[in-house]
Amino acid sequence: MSIVSCPSCSQRISSLADTCPHCGFSKTGVSIEPEVLQARQLRKLRYRARMLTYLGMLITLCGFLVWWFQQTGFNGLPGQVSQLLIGVGVVGYLAARVWLFMLSSRLKKL
Ligand SMILES: [Zn+2]
Known part of the structure; x- marks a missing residue:
């Protein structure tokens, strides 16, 4: 196994991967559905939004401390x-x- 760069987005991916995890480009010609890819990206953003809520709570707590x-x-x-x-x-x-609420409602619509 080696690391190659994706022909579509030129990010580094495993040579064993059939599809690029970054852009969904497929070496086998069967690309990931755009909805699936969008859902994946939304989920990634939702994770970041969740982390931000924790960060906000932490900063607030520091303020009280x-x-x-x-x-x-x-x-x-x-x-x-x-x-x-x-x-x-x-x-x-x-x-x-x-942000989290907006991402969740967009995910539900998919
Ligand atoms: Zn790619």
Whole structure:
């Protein structure tokens, strides 16, 4: 087995692969259905969107932790760093949720 470059998209693929995992190009002449390929790409994007929601939650959590350690409890107002972290985290999380929702509904239509 060796690594060759795909004649269609020139990404590196295994010489044993019948179809290119990147673009669906087929050496045997039977190419993957465009719907299948699209679903695969959507699933990949959905995975990224899901990771983004986790990242947003993590950043929000960091913001609360900074708040906690700066004020020794949630007594005082959050400092600028925690405000920024919580703001970015919440916005990022919500944006990722919307993206995730759009990807899921597009996947259902396929
Ligand atoms: Zn390819």
